[in-house]
Amino acid sequence: MPVTYKKCLLIDDNYIDNFVTRRILESSNFAEEIAVRQSATEAISALKDGSVKPDVIFLDLRMPLMNGFEFLTEFEKIEIEGKDSIKIFMLSSSLDPTDVKRSTENKYVVQFIHKPLTHKILEELGS
Template sequence: MTVPFKTCLLIDDNYIDNFVTRRVLEANNFAEKIIVRQSSTEAIQSLKDGSVNPDVIFLDIRMPVMDGFEFLHEYDGLDIAKKGIKIYMLSSSLDPTDIRTSADNKHITQFIHKPLTNKALEEISI
């Protein structure tokens, strides 16, 4: 079975959510490498310094210091933003404004409700 992605970056401040998401990604052979950053600021720094070069990102909305939308604003100013990285907003938010804002953002491929499931992953792997 071919691995759809080389490097997946998971950005979420919640340890349990990261554990569950990582397990689903690993069980589905989704990426060769899964890198977890527990804050948007840490993720931005990793992207800036080149220590992480993802081709897919799963991004939470609600995080302290810098939320997912603020991450996207910072990300937009990076050269890496032009590389066509798929970004999936992975959130437990049911707020219609969050869903609409995600849909309107040019970097977001799709909004996915937590927890990530095998079915949701199969649909985006296509």
């Protein structure tokens, strides 16, 4: 599978989930570079200061301090180059249909993906 994106940002507070997801992204050649932030607040700071300029974001929903929906609210407020072309995939273990509906109603969220991320799901995203 050819590299799909230049830079991917993975936002999840769970170290194991980040490790597994990163390995899947790397072995699939999903992106040239993968940045990981263990909190939504760290991710917002990295986006604001320009240290991370992603083409695609995988965003966890349930996180302490700032959850995925709160991240989306803050993301809406920040001024960064190319923001409207960044694809956000909500990556969550939530089975709540309200979470799915709410995330897909957000203009930045392309798709809601149930954890864990797999090679098959990545192939479907690329097609």
